[in-house]
């Protein structure tokens with residue numbers, strides 16, 4: 001795990017690295033408005049290799065807009081997004097698609113295909129043309145991904161036969177099969193009971209430690225935030241209002257920050 005960061009004051013500058021690890025994602029001075037609704041206003045944040053950063057913010061503060069900007073579904077009005085060294089505004093459709101293959105996504109909905117077995121769901125992302133180098137290894141990759149999430153014997157099951165927590169694990173396995181360098185988690189524990197939520201949080205840590213992936217995590221579940229976050233960045237007024245470790249933000253003197261931790 002990376003060394004703990006010191007609390008950064010709210011400002012509009014890109015944040016200082018918490019350690020010597022390579023920066024894999026840089027968000028610089030992002031702004032995004034919908035009409036008069038100025039959702040992002042000079043938002044800046046860095047993510048380092050092997051680091052878990054949780055973005056915290058009230059409902060409607062712009063967390064999903066931020067994720068959509070990172071994956072290229074929305075274009076910021078101003079600012080720059082650099083993913084694995086590439087400024088995404090310069091990429092054509094194909095280059096963006098290739099870059100997306102290095103990003104893993106875990107959506108709230110899990111987005112599994114109900115009519116496919118677990119194995120078929122896991123094989124689906126491998127079908128892309130530029131993943132041809134992994135052809136012939138499919139069986140091993142599926143088995144490894146299922147073992148990584150603790151569900152080695154589910155390959156022939158249908159998603160409907162699995163519990164909510166198991167479906168979440170399978171969705172994570174489908175992400176891991178591409179060996180992503182960065183994983184974006186959208187509220188990974190929402191809708192799960194507290195014990196299952198804790199198991200998923202532990203799994204997020206295990207994935208980080210095993211593969212040295214960086215994770216950009218949106219979460220409201222403070223128990224999960226405490227377990228998974230190396231650093232917490234709070235989104236308010238469209239910018240990175242405060243950031244630091246869980247403990248640092250919990251002790252923050254500004255009630256807008258510490259209210260999340262009560």
Ligand SMILES: Nc1ncnc2c1ncn2[C@@H]1O[C@H](COP(=O)(O)OP(=O)(O)OP(=O)(O)O)[C@@H](O)[C@H]1O
Nearest residue numbers: 034037039057058059060061062063064065066220
């Ligand atoms: N495509 C869009 N067109 C217009 N407004 C949008 C669009 N997408 C998001 N917004 C607005 O941007 C603001 C931020 O929305 P966003 O979904 O990012 O919030 P959030 O922090 O993810 O909220 P929650 O925690 O409830 O999911 C909201 O006011 C929303 O109405």
